[in-house]
Amino acid sequence: MEWQIVTKNEQETQEFANYLSNFVYKGLVILLYGDLGAGKTTFTKGLASGLNIKETINSPTFNIVKCYFKGDINLFHIDAYRLENNKQDIGLDEYIYGDGICVIEWPNYIDYLLPKEYLMINIIPLSKNKRKIILTSNDIKNDKIIKEVKKYGA
Numbered sequence: 001m002e003w004q005i006v007t008k009n010e011q012e013t014q015e016f017a018n019y020l021s022n023f024v025y026k027g028l029v030i031l032l033y034g035d036l037g038a039g040k041t042t043f044t045k046g047l048a049s050g051l052n053i054k055e056t057i058n059s060p061t062f063n064i065v066k067c068y069f070k071g072d073i074n075l076f077h078i079d080a081y082r083l084e085n086n087k088q089d090i091g092l093d094e095y096i097y098g099d100g101i102c103v104i105e106w107p108n109y110i111d112y113l114l115p116k117e118y119l120m121i122n123i124i125p126l127s128k129n130k131r132k133i134i135l136t137s138n139d140i141k142n143d144k145i146i147k148e149v150k151k152y153g154a
């Protein structure tokens with residue numbers, strides 16, 4: 001299943017991600033694709049606020065992974081940018097198959113670690129503040145998320 005939405009500013013991206021958080025489930029993996037500055041971390045902030053995570057979400061580039069345990073559901077936020085396919089086993093499957101939801105920025109750098117089922121989100125800049133957000137799923141559980149978010153703004 002595929003569906004897309006265009007947001008006109010950072011707040012709209014966060015509001016949409018916040019709405020999507022209503023439909024997440026334990027074990028969900030979100031693959032966040034998009035170039036530097038596309039809005040992957042911005043999206044994750046909105047998702048986290050929807051999960052009632054009060055801590056500041058910032059790009060985990062220098063940490064690879066950040067864990068948030070105080071929201072409605074655990075959030076594991078991975079930024080694989082610095083791993084660039086070096087295939088070192090640093091135990092990321094503990095988060096990808098962990099007790100919570102896992103959001104992965106730059107998933108293409110760890111494609112050998114990715115699960116079969118995931119919600120794929122592509123963020124494509126259309127202009128300075130406009131972003132096309134494309135959601136793709138290939139299994140029943142994640143199709144269901146897309147079916148729900150399709151109602152957004154309707």
Ligand SMILES: Nc1ncnc2c1ncn2[C@@H]1O[C@H](COP(=O)(O)OP(=O)(O)O)[C@@H](O)[C@H]1O
Nearest residue numbers: 008009010013036037038039040041042129131
């Ligand atoms: N519609 C939009 N959605 C998300 N971010 C936007 C949007 N318009 C402008 N921006 C800006 O783009 C930047 C996105 O940064 P960030 O989320 O860190 O990107 P990434 O994690 O993909 O590198 C932020 O400065 C944000 O304010």
Ligand SMILES: [Mg+2]
Nearest residue numbers: 040041059105
């Ligand atoms: Mg980022």
